[in-house]
Amino acid sequence: MGVYRRLEAQLKPVDYKSDIEPTWCAGCGDFTVISSLTKVFSELRIPPESIVQVSGIGCSSRAPLFMRTYATHTLHGRAIPFAIGVKLANPELTVICNVGDGDLFSIGAGHNPHAARRNIDITVICMDNQVYGLTKNQVSPTSREGLYGSLTPYGNIDRPINPVAQMLSFGATFVAQTFSGNPKHMTEVFKEAISHRGFAFVNVLSPCPTFNKVDTFKYYREKVKDVNSELPFLEYPLVKEKNINEEGHDPSDFKTALELALHDLDHYYNPNAPVPIGVFYRKEEETYEDRVSRVKERYKAVKEPTLELLQSFINACKPEAI
Amino acid sequence: MGFDLVIKVGGEGGEGVISAGDFLTEAAARAGYEVVNFKSFPAEIKGGYAQSIVRISDIKRYSTGDGFDILCCFNREAYEFNRKHLKEGCVLIYDSSDFEPEEHEGVYLYPVPLSELARDVMKAYITKNVIALGVLCELFKIPDQSIKDSIRAKFLRKGEEIVAMNYRALETGINYVRENLKKTDPYIFPPPLEPKDVVIMEGNQAVAKGAVVAGCKFYAAYPITPATTVGNYIVEDLIKAGGWLYQAEDEIASLGMALGASFAGVKAMTATSGPGLCLMTEFLSYAGMTELPIVVVDVQRVGPATGMPTKHEQGDLYHAVYGGHGEYPKAVLAPTNVEECFYLTVEAFNLAEKYQMPVFLLSDASLSLRTEAFPTPKVENIKVINRWVYRREDDPEGRFIRNDRFLRYALFTEDGITPVGIPGDPNAIHAITGLEHQENSDPRNRPDIRTLQMEKRMRKLEKLLKEDAERFYEFDCPYEQADIGIITWGLTASVAKEAVERLRSRGARINALYMKLLWPVRADLIESFARSCGRIAVPETNWSGQLASILKQETHLRPITFNIYRGEPLIPKEVEAFLEFLIENPEVREGRFTAADIFGEERVYGLI
Ligand SMILES: Cc1ncc(C[n+]2csc(CCOP(=O)(O)OP(=O)(O)O)c2C)c(N)n1
Numbered sequence A: 001m002g003v004y005r006r007l008e009a010q011l012k013p014v015d016y017k018s019d020i021e022p023t024w025c026a027g028c029g030d031f032t033v034i035s036s037l038t039k040v041f042s043e044l045r046i047p048p049e050s051i052v053q054v055s056g057i058g059c060s061s062r063a064p065l066f067m068r069t070y071a072t073h074t075l076h077g078r079a080i081p082f083a084i085g086v087k088l089a090n091p092e093l094t095v096i097c098n099v100g101d102g103d104l105f106s107i108g109a110g111h112n113p114h115a116a117r118r119n120i121d122i123t124v125i126c127m128d129n130q131v132y133g134l135t136k137n138q139v140s141p142t143s144r145e146g147l148y149g150s151l152t153p154y155g156n157i158d159r160p161i162n163p164v165a166q167m168l169s170f171g172a173t174f175v176a177q178t179f180s181g182n183p184k185h186m187t188e189v190f191k192e193a194i195s196h197r198g199f200a201f202v203n204v205l206s207p208c209p210t211f212n213k214v215d216t217f218k219y220y221r222e223k224v225k226d227v228n229s230e231l232p233f234l235e236y237p238l239v240k241e242k243n244i245n246e247e248g249h250d251p252s253d254f255k256t257a258l259e260l261a262l263h264d265l266d267h268y269y270n271p272n273a274p275v276p277i278g279v280f281y282r283k284e285e286e287t288y289e290d291r292v293s294r295v296k297e298r299y300k301a302v303k304e305p306t307l308e309l310l311q312s313f314i315n316a317c318k319p320e321a322i
Numbered sequence B: 001m002g003f004d005l006v007i008k009v010g011g012e013g014g015e016g017v018i019s020a021g022d023f024l025t026e027a028a029a030r031a032g033y034e035v036v037n038f039k040s041f042p043a044e045i046k047g048g049y050a051q052s053i054v055r056i057s058d059i060k061r062y063s064t065g066d067g068f069d070i071l072c073c074f075n076r077e078a079y080e081f082n083r084k085h086l087k088e089g090c091v092l093i094y095d096s097s098d099f100e101p102e103e104h105e106g107v108y109l110y111p112v113p114l115s116e117l118a119r120d121v122m123k124a125y126i127t128k129n130v131i132a133l134g135v136l137c138e139l140f141k142i143p144d145q146s147i148k149d150s151i152r153a154k155f156l157r158k159g160e161e162i163v164a165m166n167y168r169a170l171e172t173g174i175n176y177v178r179e180n181l182k183k184t185d186p187y188i189f190p191p192p193l194e195p196k197d198v199v200i201m202e203g204n205q206a207v208a209k210g211a212v213v214a215g216c217k218f219y220a221a222y223p224i225t226p227a228t229t230v231g232n233y234i235v236e237d238l239i240k241a242g243g244w245l246y247q248a249e250d251e252i253a254s255l256g257m258a259l260g261a262s263f264a265g266v267k268a269m270t271a272t273s274g275p276g277l278c279l280m281t282e283f284l285s286y287a288g289m290t291e292l293p294i295v296v297v298d299v300q301r302v303g304p305a306t307g308m309p310t311k312h313e314q315g316d317l318y319h320a321v322y323g324g325h326g327e328y329p330k331a332v333l334a335p336t337n338v339e340e341c342f343y344l345t346v347e348a349f350n351l352a353e354k355y356q357m358p359v360f361l362l363s364d365a366s367l368s369l370r371t372e373a374f375p376t377p378k379v380e381n382i383k384v385i386n387r388w389v390y391r392r393e394d395d396p397e398g399r400f401i402r403n404d405r406f407l408r409y410a411l412f413t414e415d416g417i418t419p420v421g422i423p424g425d426p427n428a429i430h431a432i433t434g435l436e437h438q439e440n441s442d443p444r445n446r447p448d449i450r451t452l453q454m455e456k457r458m459r460k461l462e463k464l465l466k467e468d469a470e471r472f473y474e475f476d477c478p479y480e481q482a483d484i485g486i487i488t489w490g491l492t493a494s495v496a497k498e499a500v501e502r503l504r505s506r507g508a509r510i511n512a513l514y515m516k517l518l519w520p521v522r523a524d525l526i527e528s529f530a531r532s533c534g535r536i537a538v539p540e541t542n543w544s545g546q547l548a549s550i551l552k553q554e555t556h557l558r559p560i561t562f563n564i565y566r567g568e569p570l571i572p573k574e575v576e577a578f579l580e581f582l583i584e585n586p587e588v589r590e591g592r593f594t595a596a597d598i599f600g601e602e603r604v605y606g607l608i
């Protein structure tokens, strides 16, 4: 995570709220996402001016507007490329993408693999309500089979994608899942994600009470189990086989992380299956920005070129020079 | 008549035709001559017909002329393509191990077994082009040391042996001429002149150099012919100057990234061609709505769809002007030669920064590959504009702050331009959004806000028209009342210049306007130009006459269009013929003409 400086005195979470009032429905899962985020900013003492939050389009993508940090509400699916541009232009900024499941995994699906594999130091927070909210109830790539939407009155006939497994396989160096019905858990996960140096992905199970009547707060509250700490999770036999130690899953273990992730959607087909939340994977690795610095060193890059340097680029094209 | 020589080399793609032309170009520039070089090759990596035309003169020439004086054919295909243009007095050098040409009256023939020499003497087929260069050097007294310098510069990376091998190939060509041929033609490379302070650049290279000089710090690339080489050329300079090139996953991402970088406060650019520009369209209107400065280079190729990737067309003007949903301010610049590729790229950044909006630079496939020598730009004389960045100390009354929030989209400035806040500054925290917004960026659908914000954005263009447009119109109006006024843009303007000169020397009264700012349009200036001309002619290399249509929409003009869409630039003779046709037919006052109307069957062959 890049920051200009830590704040001396801590700002209160409310100091990170903007004067733009949220337009979300009452009871929307996304409310707690912004209160957790502002809490994390406050606790990590990040100055609001060094945070840039970038979103796509969707209900969830309105989130940055409601916070008092630099914010860009871009186009449907395009938050990640925009965020990369911000980060590369100024690596000292803390760059966060706040996006929806449709935004990230449908229209924007071409972008996240590349940000992940290059380990660009941004944090992507996906508010996964398993539905398209803003366009008023269509199925999304994470919708369960059978879900009704305005374009699928016969029920969804597509299988959902697995966000956690996908991001792990793309090479994200931090992958977690959390639940907006558990603000404490969410705050902890966000804190780790934002503090992580490198590409961090957090899938937030964030119910849409208006359109998704199946994947509700109540549904998840009974099913979520923390892979890192909650022992009951180990009772789930498929995971037990993997010999997770008694303290829970160790996020440095990629293979088990993937194994756990592969069971993420079991609950769609098995009413007894838990929904794993927590930090699946975390690895400190050279970031894209680190590699950029190395190349720049090799090229003897200067921050502000002098007129002489610029003139030398031109003079290299003189006939006697070529 | 001064010195004016056109050498054309043709052969199979991948045989070194293009680099042979480049070596000749460099030799001419080193000898102090004006030089223009046009290249064309197929999109495939190997095979197909490739050619390079080098025009060497003692005065500045803007086009490669109508034909050639010396033709060097590496294979039969090159001969077949060009035989109909072999006129009396031309030289034909050909690979006699491949074919024998027909009789051509008055043409000087030099058979040279190029392939055989490469295979049997040099034992390296790839040296064929350098052997041919040796032949050209010896026949026309081109200083071989100059070619050697170029060979050295080009091949040194591959090692001394490769340099030595190419030197030997050059000697092989020279010796072959000495031992086997007798010079019969009159062409002699002229004695070197006082060397001039020039640079030699390719069109895309000039764009790259211009961008770095303008202060570009971020370049997002997604490869596409013929725009890719802008990235190839920019990358090392950009890094040394503290910037970065990012190879994106597609063009949507590349423009998005460039805009992200722009939001973070740096000057950013991306270059693409038609199909990529289509993908970028959604972000173009976003840039307009959010008022982010950005430079988008479109190196036009033949469309629609993937069209002809390596070929010339002026087909994307509509897309640049009308592309994107909704309406937003933008400017479209188009260079007419390589030197302008450099200076207009700087201008594109300056306009983008000053007006905080997307600015297009419309280049094209043949401009991208054209090499020209032009006076060395002096960096200290180049004016570079940076965007208006908010500083709290310049705003003692806090006009740009309301309720502790920065008003990125304040309405009260006269010209619609408001300061930007750069992330990192605690005094200018704000959001941007593609939704219509009020002064503090809060998304709003209210009619009053929409109206006022729309007017704010569009007011920027009024200022641009007043302060900046005129210098991008090059008027050449020697006649108070001319018979014809010609209006052109892009490479066609360079070609037209030569046609106009020739016609004027024969007494034709023609005024000319070379437009380099294609959008927005200064209707008053164009209309007053038109009043000095009986009729207006607009030649373009596209089907419908895109500039002509825009002029019809923006002014009272009713131009006579001339449209050629064969994938090659026009040549001066064609523009000349079109203008002559108009002079001979004074009753023609409006309408659309194609090559078929002027040249009949000839049109399908092209003239170069
Ligand atoms: C290019 C484009 N296509 C379609 C839309 C319409 N659209 C707006 S939001 C949205 C889906 C939002 O779903 P999701 O990303 O899951 O976010 P949510 O609203 O559920 O939070 C769509 C399709 C758009 N804005 N842009």
Ligand code: SF4
Pocket: A023, A024, A025, A027, A028, A029, A030, A059, A060, A129, A133, A134, A207, A208, A209, A210, A211
């Ligand atoms: S529609 Fe759903 S996702 Fe959108 S604001 Fe309402 S509850 Fe939230």
